[in-house]
Amino acid sequence: MKPHRYFTLGLVLAFGFPWLVLVVGPYAAMRSIEPVPYGESDFESAFAPENSYFPPGRAGLVAQGHRVYAQEGCAYCHTQVIRPTYAGRDRWRDGWTGRGPDWSGDEPPTEVRETTPRDYLGESYAFLGVQRIGPDLANAGWRITDEEAMHRHLYDPRSVHSWSVMPAFRHLYELRRRDGQGSDEALQLEGKLAPAEGYEVVPSAKAKALMSYLRSLRKDYVLPGSGEPGSAAVEPATSGPAVPAEAAAGTAVP
C-alpha cells in the first residue's frame, strides 16, 4: 500500500470507530425502543391502553407546541433534565421536581426522580437543552396551575418577576376588538399592559400549542419494572407516593 493509502485508511478508522460506537449504534438502539406496558399480568390494564403504557402517549397540540418551543429557541435557556444526585442537585431545586417547602402547586403523586431515556420516547428531538439561563422545565407541567397566569408570564415576564430576563413573547398573542362579554381566554392585563377600552389580548394558536406542550412536560411516571410501588400496576397518575410526602419534600434539610 502506498503511504497516502495508509493515511486515508487512518483517517477513516480514527473517525469511523467513534462514529459507529458512540453515534450510529446507540441512535439505532434508542430508536427501536417501544413503549412498555404496565402490569401485563393485570387483566384490567390490558384493556386500558390509555393508562397502561409507559410513557403515556401524547395527544393534541403537544407536537405542535414542541415545534413552537423550537422556533422560539426556548431550549437555549431552558433544559429538560433532572440530573441524578451524583451529577448535580437538580432534585432539590424548588419546583423543578414539583415539590419544595414553599411549593404551592399540585403535588406529584410519587417521589420525583431523575430523568431517564424512556421519558423522551417518541419525541422527534429531545430538547435536553444547553444552558439554564432560566429554570429547568422537565416537570414544568406540574408548575403551571393556572394557564391564564402562565400566558401572562409569557406575554410580559417582568410583570410577574421583575428580575426575569425572559423575552416578552408578545408576538404569540393577538390584540383584538372585544366581542360582547369578551373571550374566556383573554389575558387579565392590568396597569400599563392593559389594552385600550373595548380591546382584549388573547393567545394565538401558537401560544395555545406551546401551553399544551409545556403542560405535558412531566417526568414523574413510575418506571415499569422498577420495583417501586405501582410499577406493576396501572394508572401511575393516581398511585400513592413511594415515600412519605414529608421525607420526599426533604424538609429535613437544615
Place this chain on the structure above:
Amino acid sequence: METKEAIIANLREEHAEALARAESDRSVRLPVLFFFTNGLLWLLGSSLLGFVASMKLHNPDFLGDAAWLAYGRIHPASTNAFLYGWVFQAGLGAALWIMARLCRARLSGIGVLLTAGHVWNIAVTIGVAAILLGEGTSFPWLDFPAFLWPVLLLTYAVMAAHLLVLYRARRSEEVFISQYYLIAAALWFPWAYLTANLLLHVFPGAGVMSAAVNAWYVGTVLLLWAAPVGLGTAYYLIPKIVGKSIYSYQLALAGFWMLAMLGGWTGVQSLKGGPLPAWIPAVSGTATIFLLIPMIAVAINLHRTVKGNHHLVNYSPTLRFATFGAVAFNLLIVTGALLSLFSLGRVTQFTYAESAVHFIGLYSFFTMTLFGAIYFIVPRLVQCEWRSGGWIRFHFWFSAYGSTAVVAALFLAGVSQGIDQARPYEGFRGSVEVSSAYLVGRSLGWVFIFLSNLMFFFHILLMVFRLGRRSGQATLLHEMEKELSAHGVNA
C-alpha cells in the same frame, strides 16, 4: 568551493521555484479573496447579532420586544452566522492557499469553486434569515431549516474537493503536517454533517439520542474541523515567520493522530448526568480529558520552533495573532478537560461556562489564528502591503481584549450561576442576579470585538481594491530599525 555553473543552476532553480509559487498563488487568488471577504462580512454581522444577544441577557427589553430580536432567535442566528458564514469560509480560504503553496500546484477551473462559494453564502443567508423569522430548528449549531442541509453539504463537498485536487496534483514528494491537518478536516466534516443531519432530519424519533448526536456534532466541529484547520494553519505560519523548520516532525505526527483518534468521541460530555446511557457522556468526557496529551505535543512543538525568536511577535502581525491562537488552543483543551470532570462539571454544567469553552475554541483560538493567516496571505495575493501597522495593532488589541473579556465574563458568570443553582430549595432569582454584572462585561467585550472587526474589514477592503502600500517591505507592527536602534542594537 562552488563553481560558477553551480551558482547559476542554483539561481535558476530558485527562480523557477518563485515562479511556481507565484503561479499557484495566482490560481487561487479569486476564491481565497472571495472566502476571506465574505467570511469577514459574516463575522461582522454575527458580532453585531452576538452583541444584541448578549445585551438581551442583562437588559431584556433592549431594542424592544420584536419577535426576531428575542434571545431565542438572535442567539442561534448569531452562532450559525458565525460558524457557517465566517469559520468555514475563512478556514476554506486559508486551507486552499496553504494547500496550493505546499503542493506547488495550480488550481484550474475556479468557476465551479466560485459558484459553490456563492451558493454557500446564499444558503447561509437564507438560513440565518429563517432563524430570525422563527423557522429555526433549535438544534445547537444545526439551526438552519431542514431543506438547507443538502445544499450546504453539496457546496461544501465541491469546495473541499478542490483541496483534494490540489493535494493529488502536488509536485513535491514531501507531505507536510499542515497538509495532514487540512485534508483530515476537509474529509471529516462532511461525514459528521451528513450523519447529524440524516439522523436528526431524516430518521428522527430517537428521543434523547437526538440530543446526544447533536452534542457530538458540536464537539466534532470544534475538535475535528476548527482544531485541525487552526492547527494546520499555525503549523504553516509559525515556522515560516520564524524561518525554521518544525522542531520535531515525529511529535507533530503523534499529536495529529492522537487528535484524530480522540476528537470523534467528544462532545456528549455536555450531557453528563442526562437521561442517556451513562457510558456515552463518560466516554466523551474521558476523551476530552485525554486530549491534553496531543495538546502538550502541539504546545512543545510550536514553542520549541519559536524558541529564541519570541521577540518577532513585536513585528510580525501574523506571528502575533498565530501565537495568541496557539496559546488559546491550550486553554480550549484545558478548560474542556476541567469541565468534563464530574466534580467541577456538576457546578458548571448548563451554565455560561460551557459556552465560554466554545467561544475560546471558535474565537480566541480559531479566529485569531485565521486573522494571522489573512495578514500573511492577502498581501501575497494582491501585490501590495497592509496600509498601516497602527491599524493592525488596533485590530489585535481590541480583538485580544474583547475576546478575553468575553471568556472571563462567561466563566465568572457561569461559575456564580452554577453555585447559586446548586443551593437546595432556593428560587431562581439569585442565579439570574448573581451573573448579571458579568454579562454586562461580556456585552462590553462584544463591542470591542465588533470595533476591531470593523477596522479589519475596512483594511481588507482597501487591500482587495489594491489600495494598500506599494512596497517590497511587509507592513510590521512596529518599525524594526527604529525599535532596535532605540534599544542600542545596530540593525
